Amino acid sequence: MARIVVVEDEADLRDDLVEYLERCGYEVRGAASGSELDAVLEQGTADVIILDVNLPDEDGFSIARRIRTASNAAIIMLTARSSLIDRVIGLELGADVYLVKPVNFREVEAQIKALLRRQGSEVGLTLVYERHGF
Template sequence: MNSQMPVCVPELTATILLVEDDRDIADMLSEMLVQNGYTVVSAQSGAEMDRVLRRQSFDLVVLDVMLPGEDGFSICRRLRAEARTPIIMLTAVATDVDRIVGLEFGADDYVTKPFNSRELLARIKSLLRRASYGSERPERPSAMSFDGWRIDPVSRTLVDRAGSQIFMTTAEFDLLVALCLNAGRVLTREQLLSLTHAGVAGPVERSVDVHISRIRQKIEPNPKDPSLIKTVRLGGYLFTPRVEAS
């Protein structure tokens, strides 16, 4: 990790839960985040995290994969089943498989150890901005309808044909909004990363594929033969439905 602490005027005010059993890493991250205007609470295990969550809620979770007892993947899956709080996973294994497993379990982003402090800080700011915790919120598009579905970027809700709200992670929701705003246009993975990461370099391109797969499971009549989100060979993805203001 980069030992030089990045310090800047905070753009966002948020409370962050750091789940990390390595004291040195936890202390370094806590110091960096506090210096940048965030409130930080630390936990060293899933059990300790559960006790903390019973007392308060958080705007973002930084979660290590390798923890004593319950591992980070299992914890991520539990957290995602209960809330849409943004989750950044820290992994010491720099393989696509390890990263993709975390994304499949509902993580919004990941950072590989050893990491650059500035990169992690940028990713945290990006996720918080996308999750609408910024003090200055950019103008957002109005609600949209497609194929019987309704998506509202302001309330960040997706409602199906029966009127039921469908749970989505921050990354999934932002990808679907980007697709709706560009319906009928092929978007490359690089364009989708740019549109959903506020200009900050995002995860590897394959993470887009994982999130698209999860979105298909939620909105496609037949996820194995998708009709709403088409894969364009050597191109990217095409959102086929007609999208209208709702």
């Protein structure tokens, strides 16, 4: 079973995305900050990290850079920052996918499946669940 960490400081969005991905068959943990992500990763590796850019203690760009130097985990940036320069920076710092909020959870799931196929990882079942228009 693929392991996913959702790093998002907006609690409702984080909880909804965690719930959705669990219903899709993934093992999912949530974190509200870079330091919480570090604590989650100390307990075990992740196959995919979904990462917001605007976080309270460390921005997602620097987190992506740190992750990329130490891990082969796939990184999906999921952020409200939509400028071309932000997208380019995110991808250059190690993100595999850059999605702009609001996003449909099914699109996030499809990106996860594509990344896991490239990694050769197991893919969970798809269950449809939408909330808040994502």
